[in-house]
Amino acid sequence: EPEVTQTPSHQVTQMGQEVILRCVPISNHLYFYWYRQILGQKVEFLVSFYNNEISEKSEIFDDQFSVERPDGSNFTLKIRSTKLEDSAMYFCASRYLTGTSRGGEAFFGQGTRLTVV
Amino acid sequence: ELKVEQNPLFLSMQEGKNYTIYCNYSTTSDRLYWYRQDPGKSLESLFVLLSNGAVKQEGRLMASLDTKARLSTLHITAAVHDLSATYFCAVEMGNQFYFGTGTSLTVIP
Secondary structure, three states: OOOOEEEOOEEEEOOOOOEEEEEEOOOOOOEEEEEEEOOOOOEEEEEEEEOOEEEEEOOOOOOOEEEEOOOOOOEEEEEOOOOHHHOEEEEEEEEOOOOOOOOOOOEEOOOEEEEEO | OOOEEEEOOEEEEEOOOOEEEEEEEOOOOOOEEEEEEOOOOOEEEEEEEOOOOOEEEEOOEEEEEEOOOOEEEEEEOOOOHHHOEEEEEEEEEOOEEEEOOOEEEEEEO
8 A cells, every 4th residue: 555654763863953854755646745743742734745836834834944855756854953842753744636626635654753952 | 723622632431432522623624534643653544524414434433524513523432442542633724734632542441
C-alpha cells in the first residue's frame, strides 16, 4: 500500500542551527502539507503546497520556515534557525485531488521528531 | 479561524462498554475526518465524512456527521483494549485540516 515516508525519524539539533525535514509523498498525490504537533498538544497546520507553490500557510509558518519540492518526489521543510519552541513532531501529508473538487483524506507520514537543545 | 473542540479530552472506559466522543466545530463545513494516533506514531485515517447525515462504520467504531449542528460523533461499541489511543477529528476548510484537541482513550480490562 502506498505511504508517505519521512526522514529522519528523529533529529536533534542545537538552537540556531538549520534543519531540513524530508518527505516523500504518495506518488500520484497533488497536494502536500506540513503539520506539527508539540508534545501532548493538538496537530497544527503549517503549510500546504500545490503546483510547486505554497497555497496556504499559517501564522506559525514565518520567515524561518520554507518548503520546496526540489525533484518532483521529495517535499522538504526547512527551518533556518531553530528555536527551542520548534521542538515538536512534524508530519508531512499528501492527498489526491480530482478535477476541481476537494475531498479525500490526507495520508500522513510517520513523523519526524525534532528536538532543539 | 475555525475552532474544533472535542470532548471528552480523556476517557477511561471498561472493556465491553459503549461510549461516544463528540466533535464540535465553529464554522460551516461538510467535510470531516477522524484519525487515530497511537503514542509516538503517526495519524491513521479512520473515517471520511463528506456530507450531512453521513454515517460510516468500521468494526467497533461508528462515525456520523451533522453539518447543521456542526457536530460529529465517534461511537465506540463494546470497547476492547486495542482501541486505546488518541482520536482526533479534523474539519476541512479551504485546503487545511483543522484538528480537534484529541480524545485520549484508555480501555481498561
